[in-house]
Amino acid sequence: MKNIRYLLSILLLLPSLVHFGQNLTLEQAIAMGIKNSDAIRLEKDKNLLNDFDESALKAKMKPQISLNADVRGNIKLQESVLPFSFGPDGIEEGETVVPFGRRFNNVFSIEAQQKILDFSTKYDKELINIKRTSTTIFEKEKADELKNKIKASYYNLIYRNERFLAESEIRGINKEVVDLLSEKEKSGTIIQNQYLKAKLDLMESERILKQETAYQKKAKDNLYYLIGEEALTVDSVTISELIHPELPILSAAKGIESLKEENYIAELKARIKRESALKRPTLNAYGNLTTFQQANSFNPFEKNSWFQFSYVGVRLNWTVFDGKSNQIKQDKFQMEKTLAQKKIQILQNERNQEVKEIYSELLKDRENLHQIDQSIQMAKAILDTDIKNYNLGATPYSDVLDSKKRLATLQSSRLEYVINYLNNHYKWEGLVE
16 A cells, blocks of 8 residues: 555656656747746736726716806906986986996806717727737737847857767767876876876866856856746757757748837827818717806895706717818828838838848758768767777877867867857747747
């Protein structure tokens, strides 16, 4: 029974152990970085601001009610002159000064208005949705910026791993040669200087390997910082993870600038329609209930001093002529839309051409890597044979040195091809994804 529980615990742990032992792929690194990014979460939260704009637009379509109060003391009443006067016998020639109102006026009213018809509201809502798209594009831009940083860091780690492997192999070769010469130096079959030179080469390769180990750790720490966690194995991530047996021919994707221009075109289209809608009539219902006082003393309880009136109505507003300002705005938006469409075409043509050029370079880099890897394997076999023959006394030590230098030179050349491939692959992925 105890053995069964032990076996079950191992089976439960196995998926996590396998996951931990896997190499971190570029796609996994990007997914982790986006999931853990505070900057991207902030951009997502900014989209909530558009909810307020939409709520404000809906609020405008609801009844608008206002309460008004006006308490006034007239220092001097407005007066008018009548072209006659009043005498004992009635109306006489002359003039009569007549004041309007009384010294104190108090007005209290409630007003209500309801929008019934406004054709521009539809496009106001459309503009809010375009703002949502714009926020999403900015979010994608932030995500792309993070992706590019992660890619650069990931590719730098690949390069550092490749350098570490290359220097490890060179160190291993130098160690093998030192071990070989150590026996011969003890037996006196070689001069001591040969052994010291080989040992010096080993010391130098160990110094370089130690340096590459530090660079590798720095690259790994930088990647962990960008993705926000330390989860998977990265020490053995190599360029082979990126070299496809056959690179697919992919079309250039739309860049952020093109997406921004497309969204701008959508905004311009909505604005053109909105300007056209503004020329159409609007209809509003309204009502008012007012109570007011006119009195000679500041006394709200003065008899027969309060009066009331109320009304309801429907107001139609239709701009018949505005000096063509509305049409001028539409023409301007139309011109901006045409220019934006031309810019999109230029941007896309540039990306298409760049993809073609980089794809050609990528194929060439992959072929160079394939060929130099074959040369390195052959150089290793030659070095192994020369070491064996030297150990048997069938070949001079100079052949071992030549083979060792040849292999080191090929390893250095390979690192140059690695850099070229990584740089072009980085650019290619950014253009076609």
